[in-house]
Amino acid sequence: MRVHLVGTGLIGTSLGLALTRHGDEVTLEDAVPTHAALARDLGAGRLPGPDEVLEPDLVVVAAPPDVTAGCVVAALARFPGAAVTDVASVKGSVLAAVRASGAELARYCGSHPMAGRERSGAVSGRHDLFDGRAWVVTPTPETLPEVTALVSDVARAAGAAVRRLPPAEHDRAVAAVSHVPQLAASLVAARLEALDEAAVALAGQGLRDVTRIAESDPHLWTQILAGNAGAVREVLDGLAADLGAVVDALAALEAGADAPGARGTLATTIAAGNAGHARIPGKHGAAPTIYETVRVLVPDEPGQLGRLFADIGEIGTNIEEFHLDHGLGQDFGLAEVDVVPAAAAGLADALATRGWRIHG
Amino acid sequence: MRVHLVGTGLIGTSLGLALTRHGDEVTLEDAVPTHAALARDLGAGRLPGPDEVLEPDLVVVAAPPDVTAGCVVAALARFPGAAVTDVASVKGSVLAAVRASGAELARYCGSHPMAGRERSGAVSGRHDLFDGRAWVVTPTPETLPEVTALVSDVARAAGAAVRRLPPAEHDRAVAAVSHVPQLAASLVAARLEALDEAAVALAGQGLRDVTRIAESDPHLWTQILAGNAGAVREVLDGLAADLGAVVDALAALEAGADAPGARGTLATTIAAGNAGHARIPGKHGAAPTIYETVRVLVPDEPGQLGRLFADIGEIGTNIEEFHLDHGLGQDFGLAEVDVVPAAAAGLADALATRGWRIHG
Numbered sequence: 001m002r003v004h005l006v007g008t009g010l011i012g013t014s015l016g017l018a019l020t021r022h023g024d025e026v027t028l029e030d031a032v033p034t035h036a037a038l039a040r041d042l043g044a045g046r047l048p049g050p051d052e053v054l055e056p057d058l059v060v061v062a063a064p065p066d067v068t069a070g071c072v073v074a075a076l077a078r079f080p081g082a083a084v085t086d087v088a089s090v091k092g093s094v095l096a097a098v099r100a101s102g103a104e105l106a107r108y109c110g111s112h113p114m115a116g117r118e119r120s121g122a123v124s125g126r127h128d129l130f131d132g133r134a135w136v137v138t139p140t141p142e143t144l145p146e147v148t149a150l151v152s153d154v155a156r157a158a159g160a161a162v163r164r165l166p167p168a169e170h171d172r173a174v175a176a177v178s179h180v181p182q183l184a185a186s187l188v189a190a191r192l193e194a195l196d197e198a199a200v201a202l203a204g205q206g207l208r209d210v211t212r213i214a215e216s217d218p219h220l221w222t223q224i225l226a227g228n229a230g231a232v233r234e235v236l237d238g239l240a241a242d243l244g245a246v247v248d249a250l251a252a253l254e255a256g257a258d259a260p261g262a263r264g265t266l267a268t269t270i271a272a273g274n275a276g277h278a279r280i281p282g283k284h285g286a287a288p289t290i291y292e293t294v295r296v297l298v299p300d301e302p303g304q305l306g307r308l309f310a311d312i313g314e315i316g317t318n319i320e321e322f323h324l325d326h327g328l329g330q331d332f333g334l335a336e337v338d339v340v341p342a343a344a345a346g347l348a349d350a351l352a353t354r355g356w357r358i359h360g
Numbered sequence: 361m362r363v364h365l366v367g368t369g370l371i372g373t374s375l376g377l378a379l380t381r382h383g384d385e386v387t388l389e390d391a392v393p394t395h396a397a398l399a400r401d402l403g404a405g406r407l408p409g410p411d412e413v414l415e416p417d418l419v420v421v422a423a424p425p426d427v428t429a430g431c432v433v434a435a436l437a438r439f440p441g442a443a444v445t446d447v448a449s450v451k452g453s454v455l456a457a458v459r460a461s462g463a464e465l466a467r468y469c470g471s472h473p474m475a476g477r478e479r480s481g482a483v484s485g486r487h488d489l490f491d492g493r494a495w496v497v498t499p500t501p502e503t504l505p506e507v508t509a510l511v512s513d514v515a516r517a518a519g520a521a522v523r524r525l526p527p528a529e530h531d532r533a534v535a536a537v538s539h540v541p542q543l544a545a546s547l548v549a550a551r552l553e554a555l556d557e558a559a560v561a562l563a564g565q566g567l568r569d570v571t572r573i574a575e576s577d578p579h580l581w582t583q584i585l586a587g588n589a590g591a592v593r594e595v596l597d598g599l600a601a602d603l604g605a606v607v608d609a610l611a612a613l614e615a616g617a618d619a620p621g622a623r624g625t626l627a628t629t630i631a632a633g634n635a636g637h638a639r640i641p642g643k644h645g646a647a648p649t650i651y652e653t654v655r656v657l658v659p660d661e662p663g664q665l666g667r668l669f670a671d672i673g674e675i676g677t678n679i680e681e682f683h684l685d686h687g688l689g690q691d692f693g694l695a696e697v698d699v700v701p702a703a704a705a706g707l708a709d710a711l712a713t714r715g716w717r718i719h720g
Contacts, residue, residue: 114564131719134562163561163562173555174562176552176555177562177564177567180548180551181548181571183629184545184547185633186632187544187599187603187629188544189633189637190599190629190636191598193632193636193639195533198523198525198533199532200533200639201523202496202537203640204474204537206538206572207537207538207541207640209570210541210572211541212566214634216630216634218628218631221626222623222627229611229614233607233611233614236607239551239603240600240604240607243543247596247600250593254590254593263582263586267579267581267582269547270542270576270577270578270582273546273547273548274546274574274576275549275553276553276574277574279553279560280563281560297488304678305682306672306673306674306675306677309670309672309679310674311673312666313666313669313670313671313673316666319665319666319669319684321684322682322695323682323684334492335682357488359491
């Protein structure tokens with residue numbers, strides 16, 4: 001397959017690396033020619049010759065969200081025999097702009113690989129960035145079936161698991177599972193900016209988890225949120241209404257009202273969170289699995305966590321999840337080892353026998 | 361030291377186990393006598409004899425937040441020679457109620473061990489629940505210095521790191537670092553309740569992190585939030601104002617406005633989250649440390665993660681953080697191993713030599 005990549009940042013370069021390994025013929029271009037040259041040097045594909053006429057089977061636009069639609073329209077015009085896709089994390093606004101341009105929609109099928117890294121640029125590209133990740137393809141009624149099939153094949157060739165959704169459904173989904181969580185993390189983290197040192201010192205694992213993605217890039221996220229403004233606003237409207245009810249309930253309690261309704265609002269809010277959380281699938285997109293957690297105290301000395309790893313390896317229990325939680329002000333951490341319930345007691349006993357302090 | 365525990369749930373029982381191991385003389389009572397008997401059977405202390413006159417040095421009230429103040433007032437009256445503390449996660453409202461009762465404040469010093477488990481009750485109690493956790497003590501101007509010292513000694517005897525804060529400052533701190541993050545996690549998770557199966561299937565690690573604590577108990581959290589209504593409402597007011605600005609910006613962009621101000625609002629929101637997140641201390645309450653992450657693909661087969669642990673153990677690199685992220689629809693996970701920057705390349709090379717696929 002001949003694939004032409006427009007845009008050689010993190011996603012474009014990673015896709016070039018993956019498809020080159022897969023045996024496809026990949027050509028590269030970027031608005032900044034030195035970026036394309038760097039991606040070539042990294043092994044993501046080749047640069048077209050000065051007078052070469054490209055005849056790709058598929059053009060993949062991997063440009064920032066704001067310029068994606070323009071690149072798609074240009075590619076549809078420039079390569080009349082090619083299918084065209086893009087990889088922007090918003091789909092409806094890109095489609096609307098492509099449609100408004102009068103471009104030929106039959107050869108266009110938007111898509112969205114749900115993969116990324118905290119670093120950007122060609123130099124951060126990895127051939128296995130898409131391994132095991134969802135890659136959503138979003139054909140329209142105008143899209144030719146063979147175009148959708150081609151885009152899906154390329155996503156699978158890159159190692160991804162293809163999911164098919166209409167563009168608007170994709171946008172509503174990522175608004176709820178990605179864009180609103182990002183905003184919530186940022187809004188909670190922003191409250192820490194003006195806090196006393198003594199107050200932030202009380203930060204625990206809960207806060208760390210809620211705000212981990214608050215490290216994200218403002219420039220990229222402005223484009224993503226602006227490109228999905230309608231769907232994000234809709235989810236936020238629901239969230240803001242719930243938040244308003246909580247604020248009203250707290251104000252009623254503050255005013256000293258007996259306020260059984262206010263307490264009911266608080267309880268309902270936390271319970272609705274329980275119900276929503278229970279809907280998040282477990283690993284590999286399967287239904288959530290309940291594991292048992294074996295907690296082990298790990299002294300914060302060189303080699304101690306390594307010794308734990310070695311011991312667990314020798315014991316041979318299959319670990320489903322592993323998380324290390326550092327304590328505050330003392331020299332050890334708490335390792336949480338999740339295993340299937342039947343294996344928990346055996347692992348805990350075997351570790352205790354080897355001298356580990358089991359913590360629950 | 362003679363310590364009398366009022367309330368033998370998770371916190372009371374854990375404290376009894378810790379202090380008994382430490383060599384203190386612990387007596388137990390609970391509003392439900394069979395609960396106290398269970399805590400005794402677990403080794404958390406002894407039950408007083410039927411006619412025994414207790415003369416404890418310290419009484420620790422470990423009851424639910426809603427009944428804490430009443431128990432503190434009763435303990436101050438019943439044990440005129442004892443210091444009294446409580447372990448509720450809210451301090452100002454407990455103090456206000458104790459003060460309003462006319463009780464003797466000199467012998468009372470509130471406190472808050474920042475420790476817990478997702479399970480409750482005596483049977484979940486652990487002697488090492490407080491190991492390395494912060495335990496905030498919140499004396500008032502009326503509190504005798506020796507009472508504050510006694511409460512601090514007991515917290516340290518249980519393994520905790522003592523932090524001293526005025527009650528109102530404690531409440532403002534936990535509003536920002538614990539109570540508002542809990543609400544944000546619940547509010548985000550609640551948006552998933554009505555989502556299509558195909559939409560929740562796109563859930564990634566970001567959503568999982570943001571909503572992990574949305575599993576919390578509505579009954580307990582209603583009491584905590586109601587008990588800290590003022591401080592939580594204040595933080596939420598700031599958050600709601602920021603959220604309102606985001607909603608307005610999205611509405612302006614939706615309306616097709618060119619809206620440079622709207623994009624500026626989105627960028628500022630994410631950037632403020634960056635700045636707030638950077639204030640969260642690293643492990644052991646130290647300044648945040650930047651680690652390098654070595655990413656390793658782990659096939660989802662029995663023993664593979666164990667083999668990785670064994671290999672890392674043999675290589676001997678000290679691991680600072682470890683996180684396992686499962687892919688979607690494919691049979692492996694991505695292990696993220698954080699190490700000091702100087703050790704990253706060596707660990708990656710050594711793992712690659714042993715046949716592991718390094719992913720970045």
